[in-house]
Amino acid sequence: MSHAEKLILDGNAVAAGIKEQLEARIARLAERGITPCLATILVGGDPSSATYVRMKGNACKRLGISSIRVELPASTTTEELIAAIRKLNDDKSVHGILLQHPVPHGIDERAAFEAIAIEKDVDGVTTLGFAQNAFGFADYPSCTPAAIMAILAHYKLPIRGRHAVVIGRSPILGKPVSAMLLNADATVTTCHSRTEDLASIVRLADIVVAAVGKPKFVQGDWIKPGAVVLDAGYNPGNVGDVDYEACMANASAITPVPAGVGPVTIATLLKHTVDAAEKFGG
Template sequence: MSQTETLILDGNAVADGIKAQLFARIAGLAEKGITPCLATILVGDDPSSATYVRMKGNACRKLGMTSIRVDLPADTTTEELVAAIRELNADKSVHGILLQHPVPHGIDERAAFEAIAIEKDVDGVTMLGFAQNAFGFADYPSCTPAAVMAILDYYQLPVQGRHAVVIGRSPILGKPVSAMLLNADATVTTCHSRTTDLPAIVKLADIVVAAVGKPNFVQGDWIKPGAVVLDAGYNPGNVGDVDYEACLANAAAITPVPAGVGPVTIATLLKHTVDAAEKFGTYRKE
């Protein structure tokens, strides 16, 4: 397939569709005195993490949601972070909790994730949330994997019976998206940067999900002609995990970076927060 025929999977269009459906739901909650509220926790002063948190806060405000930002110093201990999360768990006006990761060295990130109450785990980071996703009934699956599935659905790209190759095995991206594709009746091969003869395995894929965290890792000659390529990576300089220009030549459809999976991830986070507000909402405290 030539480059001019390749379908560019516009994440902004998918995200706008998700957010358009949220306006009426948020208005309905407002009539009951409920404002969906997402609490974000940022530990340390990493500029990229700060930018992500700010983007999520701005996205909330544009939809008429509330965003609470909790900033903690880089020398915060695991115990102090867990205590802050438990305070948010107890606050009935907070419907979703997002811990921006990675956290500074010295903090037990898994212990912090596990402190998030399952009903507020809108980013799907807890072990229980992971297990529910694997079984196919998570209320709030991990947002980036859910975004990948939303793009496939929006563009009506077939998954059933297709061979999907996922490059990456993190507990909040590679593993959960593998489970979601499997639950959608794809045949899934989960690979990683140490997989033997990785290019040959990727070349068998009808659907490629790149989630390895290495810039321009997936090369153009790895892609089978007609494959769908979803780049879930984001590296400094607005660079994904896929060599975009090289992969265009063979891909039938491909996500760009930026404006691919990223905007849909944020929209999914907002949707999960609204879902939680509808399920567990209460009147906001003045």
């Protein structure tokens, strides 16, 4: 199969479709005097986290979604962060709360995530949000897993009965996407850093989700001919977790980095914020 015959899974196109559907919904909310509002909390000065928060803010602005940026110093305590989250929970004009991961060492990140009210947990980071996703009825599943499912749906790539291998087990990516694929009738193997003979397991996969946080980790000869490859990684130098050129040789469909999963993740966050505004906006 030549490069020309490969299906490049264009995240920008999928994201544009999601945003287009949101425009009319945002206009209808405006008629009711409601502006969807996303609050992002950034603790410390991590430059890549600051970039992500800025990108999310710009995406909100372009669609007419209000965004509040809460910036706290690296010296912030767990108690101070939870107090800031509770203040946003109580603010009726805020519909979604996003705590940018990771937070500085010394803060209990899990306790901070748990402080987010479930109706404002637009990135599915609470234990309850995770559980609802596992059961298949979450209002707001984690955005990157939801983005992966949206890409598969957009391109009508079959999931039912397929063997999906997820590389990574984080509570906001690997585990929730495994649950979503399972709920969509895939047979799912979740791998991680301690998986033995990882390559041989990946070679069995019809769908590969790379979420391991290591540049070009997934090798071309790991990919079964005709497999679908979804790269959820983003590393310095605009490189994903997949060796793109090498994996493309065998894959039938593959997401690029950038312009793959990333734009759809942000569009999903905006969608969840609009969903929350419609549900709880007054």
